[in-house]
Amino acid sequence: MTLLVTGGTGFVMSVVARAWLERDPAARAVILDRSRLDRMAERHFAPVRDRLTVLTGDICDPAQWSGRLDEHDITAIVHGATVTPISRGSAGEAKRQPEADDPARIIDVNLMGTVRLLEWARGKPGLRRFLYVSSGSVYRHHGPDWAGEPLPEDGYVAPLTLYGISKFASEMVVNRYADLFGLSALSVRLASVYGPMDRATGSRNFRHVPNRVAHMALAGDVIRPNSLEPVGDYVHSADVAQAIIALLSAERLRYRHYNIGSGVTATIGDVIGWARERVPGLQVEVTPDERANIVQDVTLKDGMWGAYDLARIERDTDWRPRPGREAFLDYMDWIAANESAANGEGT
Template sequence: MSLLITGGTGFAMSVVAREWLEREPGARAVILDRAALDAAARAWFEPVRERLTVVEGDVREPAGWADELDRHEISAIVHGATVTPISRGSAEEEARVHPEALMPAKIVDVNLMGTVQLLEWARQRARVRRFVYVSSGSVYRHHGPDWSREPLPEDGYVAPLTLYGISKFAAEMVVNRYADLFGLSALSVRLSSIYGPMDRATESRNFRHVPHRVAQMALDGETIRPNSLAPVGDYLHSVDAAHAILALVDAQRPRYRHYNVASGVAVSIGDIIGWAAEKVPQLRYEVSHADHANVVQDPQLATGMWGAYDISRIERDTSWRPRAGREAFHDYMDWLAAGRL
């Protein structure tokens, strides 16, 4: 039994691949990615490397990988290969040209047409029993639910504004249509803000969510200078995200086409700094003007894609549950600290 993970040499998908191999001693994983294993990925996969195959190829160009994948008994697919052109978190980053403006056609081509090419391959392989598309909370609008601060459900608030979000939502719809046309068991997961092990700069992603930034600065002894302690986010540890995705790979009868994968809780920058201070009592922070801050978030963005996500669907259809935010964040800080010894 082999699981195919596209984008598996990067951040979150590398965690999915390793978690799959660690929990399934007799299974194999196949990664399809344009990028080879870098030093961090080689170290990450070292305990399970003998059961991992890496196929270097562009998901948009099946001539370069279709025959190789056919040599493996692929039974399920987690499609996470994507271009993530996000830059937010400091005054310097805010002043730059939006990264979408640097490669608009590539974003749409990789995120949408790359998905189409993989679906074309999958629909002709009867052995493939599940296709999980890794989407994003970027498909949601910036505000909602309108009537309260309740967690954001999967239905009713989809209104992407960026090329990234538009391409991810378009790919979700294509996945749904292929499922209907060809009898694929396919679904999409919408990730909230993911942080954790293997978060590093890669060719397709170079962005750090608040928990990563705070943890790194705390361990470095750097003064944390947020523009406000109030901004919130639904932050999920990458290992918890991997467990959720794999739970949906295994789900016997998933009842929905779209699932939020998140912590289900919005936590503030102030909360995260407080958790960091429990690990690093000498931590220093000072609220600063955005021009001088090293963590910049908009306090007005507190609902919609920026707030808590409703996770009741995945909780109904699987046994997966996220860890408490404080526990997961401390686990990440411990992992970072161990790597510095």
């Protein structure tokens, strides 16, 4: 089988592409991305590079890629190409609205890019499944209505940002194409992803709390969060990749939308506590002012910021996420083993 992964030179999608190739020595993958493989991606794909084809092109311009994709027997698609204009993390970054820099580009890539790919895909009779990579940003800031319950896929959808709006609109377009043209199609809504290959790219320059804590701890920096209490549903990129592959491989899918997360929340204090297991001398100073280097809103504890319900994916596949501590420590070990060779590139 040959998997097409759009956005595959970046963060999560590069992990998906490699996981796909590692699971089956006969499998092949094609990446379509506007960027070529950087040095970190070249090292990442080295063990499977002979079965990987990388095509460069703008997802919004099929003339750049449709003919070249026709040369490959694509049997499944993971559409992850996106622009992610999120700015949070430090006090200075929290004041920015990066969506204002180029709002039309966000809509073009995230929505119309999806339409362009669906137009190509609907003419491929050998295509077994189309998986759209959406985001928890489609959800509202609060919910569910029962305290302590994880957020389900039904209801609670109220995106506020252009990113979230474009993601939800794309989900609906995917659903309609599935009905019109008989596609087996679904969308996955990712919680807060961190892990291997998490680095700045041309489409994404944002790091969730586990990434920031892990790098600061390993670098010997003092961590200055504005509070230890803010939470997130943090999920490792390798776990996300396995979840996506499980959904691609499932005999039957009962739903159009699936959450992928850890299913529980961790506080900033939890993540720092895990980091101290690798760096016992880690220094932490709660700093609720402009000097804070990790900033999150202490009032955001549920809705898109809380735990994601995993009942659907657990019902339709045998995938389960790893415990948060185990996944985070695995990531710290990966950083120590892999990113030092990059001489600071992409971290």
